Amino acid sequence: AQSVTQLDSQVPVFEEAPVELRCNYSSSVSVYLFWYVQYPNQGLQLLLKYLSGSTLVKGINGFEAEFNKSQTSFHLRKPSVHISDTAEYFCAVSEGSGYSTLTFGKGTMLLVSP
Amino acid sequence: ETGVTQSPTHLIKTRGQQVTLRCSSQSGHNTVSWYQQALGQGPQFIFQYYREEENGRGNFPPRFSGLQFPNYSSELNVNALELDDSALYLCASSPPRAGSNTGELFFGEGSRLTVL
Numbered sequence: 001a002q003s004v005t006q007l008d009s010q011v012p013v014f015e016e017a018p019v020e021l022r023c024n025y026s027s028s029v030s031v032y033l034f035w036y037v038q039y040p041n042q043g044l045q046l047l048l049k050y051l052s053g054s055t056l057v058k059g060i061n062g063f064e065a066e067f068n069k070s071q072t073s074f075h076l077r078k079p080s081v082h083i084s085d086t087a088e089y090f091c092a093v094s095e096g097s098g099y100s101t102l103t104f105g106k107g108t109m110l111l112v113s114p
Numbered sequence: 115e116t117g118v119t120q121s122p123t124h125l126i127k128t129r130g131q132q133v134t135l136r137c138s139s140q141s142g143h144n145t146v147s148w149y150q151q152a153l154g155q156g157p158q159f160i161f162q163y164y165r166e167e168e169n170g171r172g173n174f175p176p177r178f179s180g181l182q183f184p185n186y187s188s189e190l191n192v193n194a195l196e197l198d199d200s201a202l203y204l205c206a207s208s209p210p211r212a213g214s215n216t217g218e219l220f221f222g223e224g225s226r227l228t229v230l
Contacts, residue, residue, distance in 0.1 A: 045221070046220075106155055106156045
């Protein structure tokens with residue numbers, strides 16, 4: 001069975017500072033990896049995804065993530081955050097087993113202050 | 115392109131009651147999945163519907179049931195509501211399966227259920 005661990009429940013950061021949100025996964029097979037963002041009282045929006053190919057993936061709103069197979073990690077980064085990036089971020093994994101099932105981490109709340 | 119829409123957005127029920135939540139999939143998507151997101155937690159997979167049949171189920175009791183209609187819209191029904199059923203219920207759709215299924219899902223805004 002697959003699982004996702006998001007190591008930080010909350011990450012406070014000042015505006016314009018860089019940020020990294022950590023994600024580790026476990027799976028016995030090859031996986032697809034995703035980061036979703038959830039703004040207050042809203043659904044989930046896809047930030048970026050790793051399916052294959054280059055291990056550095058660029059997404060929307062200036063976010064990027066790097067897939068590291070040996071460390072089973074998929075950390076999310078942004079070089080300079082904005083107040084509007086304050087939200088909950090979820091890492092998710094799919095084994096692409098024939099139907100689309102995502103296993104999510106518990107989420108990391110990114111709190112950006114002025 | 116119309117995204118995933120869910121109704122109602124908010125509702126309050128009491129223990130023991132039954133609830134039906136509705137979801138319209140994104141245009142062109144034929145698979146619908148339901149997730150439960152409790153407060154402070156990540157979404158948990160309930161089940162998925164494909165071609166009007168349940169196609170995968172998470173660790174939820176039988177009182178959680180669903181339907182998918184020919185137009186690919188879907189319903190989630192929960193019987194005998196318990197306090198712990200209070201959560202945001204998310205519907206997600208995905209496009210027709212090709213040779214490689216990536217697992218990417220497109221989510222609606224959710225239905226927030228409060229059980230008193």
